[in-house]
Amino acid sequence: MRLPFSLVHHSKYFQQLRWVHTMNPTTPPRHLSKTIVIMGPTGSGKSKLSIDLTSRFFTYSEIINSDKIQLYSGLNITTNKITPQDQLGVTHHLLGEINSSHSLTPFEFRSLASGYVTNITSRNKNPFIVGGSNSLIYALLSKKFDPNSNIFHDPKPDTICSERQYNCCFLYVHVAQPTLNQYLTKRVDEMLDSGMLQELHHFFESGSFDSVSPTGLRQAIGIPELEKYIRYTKCTDFNKDAAKAMYDDAITQIKLNTCQLAERQVEKIQRLREIGWDLHKIDATEAVTASLRGERVGEIWERDVVGPSVKIVKRFLEE
Ligand code: ATP
Missing domain, CATH: 1.10.287.890 (Crystal structure of tRNA isopentenylpyrophosphate transferase (bh2366) domain)
Structure with a gap:
């Protein structure tokens, strides 16, 4: 497979990806790559959850960004990228990595991100896919991705659409829309x-x-x-x-x-459920409500979001 190397901003990624795509006998077959996916609308707390999980519980993990705007270098505040300080040393890929003169297609994203999945898995680590762009998540995970069809618009998508190229565990961080709108x-x-x-x-x-x-x-x-x-x-x-x-x-x-972006993202998540993706819904509404009231969020976040997520991911990794 030929990767669009010229798109990638830093040469270390070039070297890493070149290595990934050479034959590596220790790399497990694709369908065995255990991949954790954190989905949810903007503002639901995906980034925070991903750092809580990968820095405290699943330390043999690396994060691959799946927000289509945060892929590009620049505008870190406007695009709400997680700061290096908040990353707590967890390795992030495809976060601000693409030259902003380029527009990455879902197909190119699939090539780059699957290179990272293979690389991370071959080092016996778990990839966490984290971001709100469901079209990119679909492009990466579907077994046979067709750039010319759009399952989010197709009224009757083929059942083949539900098949995936990796073994995935999905966490969907949900926040009730009125609460989310207030927070956004x-x-x-x-x-x-x-x-x-x-x-x-x-x-x-x-x-x-x-x-x-x-x-x-x-x-x-x-x-x-x-x-x-x-x-x-x-x-x-x-x-x-x-x-x-x-x-x-x-x-x-x-x-x-x-707020409209968040609503569209939730609609796309519903669509993925309809085609048979088994998403574990994690309800962060109470935590967000507490933060809006200026109350302490920590305990509620641990109880409602981190605790259930750890259980689900642990079970998945031990299966
Ligand atoms: P679509 O089919 O609409 O492209 P998508 O799932 O591919 O949907 P979304 O993540 O829903 O992509 O993003 C759609 C639009 O929302 C982007 O084109 C952009 O205008 C805006 N957007 C998404 N993420 C961000 C972000 N991090 N910062 C600023 N704007 C964003």
Whole structure:
């Protein structure tokens, strides 16, 4: 198989992937690769759960990102990438690894990510696939991926669609939609406090906007919504009130688009269930509710999310 090596940002990945794709007699057959998949809408706590599991319980694990926007380098705040500090030393692959002038197709994602699955498994570790892009998760895991058909739009998908190339355990982190919407609205404000607007100003001023692919990183929520405001603030006849109105509109739109993204992601997860993927639902609603009230979340998160997930993954790995 030929990999799109030129897409990969750093040479260490080039070397790693080249090694993966040479014949390795210790590499288990694909269908035996035990792979854990953490799914869920944006804001449900997938990244936190993945670090809780891989740093404390399943330390022989590495994470492969499956968020289609976080694949690209740059805009770390706007795309809400987990910070190196929060990664707690757990190895992440395909997180900010793809050159943002490129737009990675699901087929290319499948090639790159399956290279990592093979590599991780051949070192006797467990791959954790973590991210909200269900179309990428489907592209990676389905046994026979057809780039020309879309199971998320097809009213009657073929049963072959449910077959997978790896032995998978799925954790679906669920948060009731009204609670999630409240949290996502608050998260946008927190991202702005963390420097999202400054990051986007720099993105436009440095010319990055023109160099990134329109079908890749440029689709990140925040860019289209704030473009008009940011360009307006560069005008010489800049009017403060008009700018404020544009800014407020943009932020309202970002909040709305983020909530809509979460709803679409949940619909796609339902579709995967309908075609027969056995997803273990983990309910994080109470933990998110507590965090919205400013209460201590730790114990509820452990009880409702980490505890049940550890049990499920342990059982799967011992099978
Ligand atoms: P689709 O079929 O709509 O492409 P998908 O499952 O492939 O769906 P999603 O993860 O649902 O992909 O993302 C759809 C869109 O949501 C992206 O194109 C982007 O606009 C936005 N989006 C997704 N993830 C992020 C992110 N981390 N940061 C900013 N925007 C994002």
